[in-house]
Amino acid sequence: MSSVLPSPHTRWWALVVLGLTQLMVVLDGTIVAIALPAAQADLGIADGQRQWVVTAYAVTFSALLLLGGRIADYWGRKRTFMVGMVGFGAASAWGGLAQSGAELIAARGLQGVFAALLAPAALAMVAVLFPSGRDRNVAFAVFGIIAGTGAAFGFLLGGVLTQYADWRWCLLVNLFFVIAGLIGGKILLIESKAEGDTRYDILGTVTVALSLGALIYGFARAEHGWGEPDTIGFLTAGAILMGIFVWWQGRTSHPLLPLRVIRDRVRGGAFLLQAVVGVVMVGAMLYLTFHFQLVLGMSPLAAGFGNVAMTGVIMATAPVSTRLFTTFGPRAVLTAGPLLTAAGLFLLSGITAEGSYWSEVLPGLVVMGLGFSLIFVPLQNLALAGVDPHDAGVASALANASMHVGGSIAVAVFTALYTSSLTESLTQGAGKLPALAGAHGDVFFAAAWVMTLGAVTSFALIRGPKTGMLPPVDAVAAH
Incomplete structure (x- = not known):
């Protein structure tokens, strides 16, 4: 095997293809959230089943990500990527054409299965294409921004498609990403795989x-x-x-998961912070979309645009966040980021049925955007820094799995909290809209404390040089 990497020009075009893949995988965790009320009415989905349209994707994705990472390492990252693309497209088409709630939930679960192949293969190939230096930092910053803005972009795109087309297009739109990914992947991506022991851990997987x-x-x-x-x-x-x-x-x-991958203190802290981020990006933001539509009476499109403020702040401040990371190092930046995000969530926890988007929601989203910008820029890089080439795929999988496990558990726990709060308020004689607003506020309050815990975790575990130049991953042999 040779260790020859593609030309710099080709590498950056390959990053575009991999970035689009990451965007598709991340936005699919949220794009159906905006469409849920319409899909629920169309397919007759019960309130108790509603959360599983979101959770089914996250559960299968999280549960199989480590296996997906190992398949990418052993079978070949490009090959795994291409198979994942085809399967994801087929599952998306099935979901878009679903005729019942059970069928939609099953299709979402199948999407998660193939996303578990796609995501670690894509992230591992970024590590292969950009093994060290400034280019590596830039590439992972791009991936981090996509991870951070993809969820919010999913809300926006879901709103546009639900209002002007049909909720089904929130799934069918993936076919355009899949076609672009297959063509770009075939032309631009190189094959790579791990050397040495390539046996699968069946007991660990189960x-x-x-x-x-x-x-x-x-x-x-x-x-x-x-x-x-x-x-x-x-x-x-x-x-x-x-x-x-x-x-x-x-x-x-x-x-399946070599303990050496998580024993590193800094990397372990990064994985834990990924889980905390998932709690907010998947769990809490789902209830913000419900607040937009059920309490503020926004249309799906307006609800999608309601999240744009946070996305805009993340993108606008990303260059500044990169410089701060380089100047102050990962510990300071990844402590300040969660604290700012928690402050934004505490602001959101005060929402009322009488308040407006501009006075009660926007300020919190802006502060959260500032916090997330500090988190997303370095986090992907930190999670993969210094990983042995043999473990690049499984480390990439764990970085993704941490976020989606956090999100999956958050959706479940926040649903329990929301139901309890709503029932108590209605029992005490509160009106429906005030009770809904109060329940949503309780979810944001709980998420704020979780994010505060994330700041404590970062401060305790994450270390690194103030240059922000983290240990590189050795180039993986390509063939």
Whole structure:
């Protein structure tokens, strides 16, 4: 095998293709949120099933990401990317043509399966194409900005498609991304794979998938009560299975998740912060879209545009965030970012039924945008810094999985919190809109404390030179 990389010109065009893939995967976590009321009415989906249109994607994605990363490492990253693209397109077409709620949920789950192949393959190929230096920092900054703005872009695109076309186009639009990805991937991407031991860890795959599924389902059942036997049973089973998974990873000679990937203090802190970010970007922002439509009476398009302020702030301040990262280093930046984001969420927690978007929502979104800008620019780079080439795919998978596991659990927990708060307010005689606004505010308040915990985690675990130049990943041999 040779270690020859493509020309600089080709590398940057390849980054465009991989960036579009990342955008598709991230926005699919949120694009259907805006369309949910319309899809629910069209397909007769019950309120209790509604969250699974979002969660089914996140659960299968999270549960299979580590396996997807290993498949990318062992089978070939370009090959895995291309197969993932085809499968994702097929699942999107099925979902867009679904005739029942169960069919839509199943299609969303299948999307997650193929996204679990796509995402780690794409991120690992960025590490391959940009092994070190300033170009690597720029490439990961681009990927980080896409990860940060993709969710909000999903809300906007979902609003446009739902209002002016049909909610089904929120899934069918993926076909355009898939076609572009397949053509660009065939022309521009190089093949690479890990050397040495390439055996798969079947027991590890089964235990981690069952563990995450049990935990997320258990949190979802908490909507009916934390003390219910099935809630306790699933959460207990999930925790036991996760313990078995971790124990096995330290024993087997071919682990699904080599513990060396997470034992590094800085990288472990980055993975934890990814999970915290998922709590807000997937869990809390879902309830902001509900507030826009159910309390403020916005159309799907207006609700989509309601999130643009945060996205705009992230994009506008990204160059400044990059300089701050270079000047002050990762610890300072990744502590300040979560604190700012938490401050924005505390502002949002004060929303009322009588308040307007401009007075009660916009200020919080602007502050959150400033905070997220500081987080997204360095986070992807930090999560992969210094990873052994053999583990590039699985580390990329863990970076993605952390965010989506956080989001999946957040949707479930926040649904339980929302239901409890709403029921209590209505029982006490509050009107429907004030009760809804109060329940949404409680979700944002809880998310703010989670993000504050993220700041504490960053301060305690993340270290790095003030130059912001993190240890490079060695170039992976390409063939």
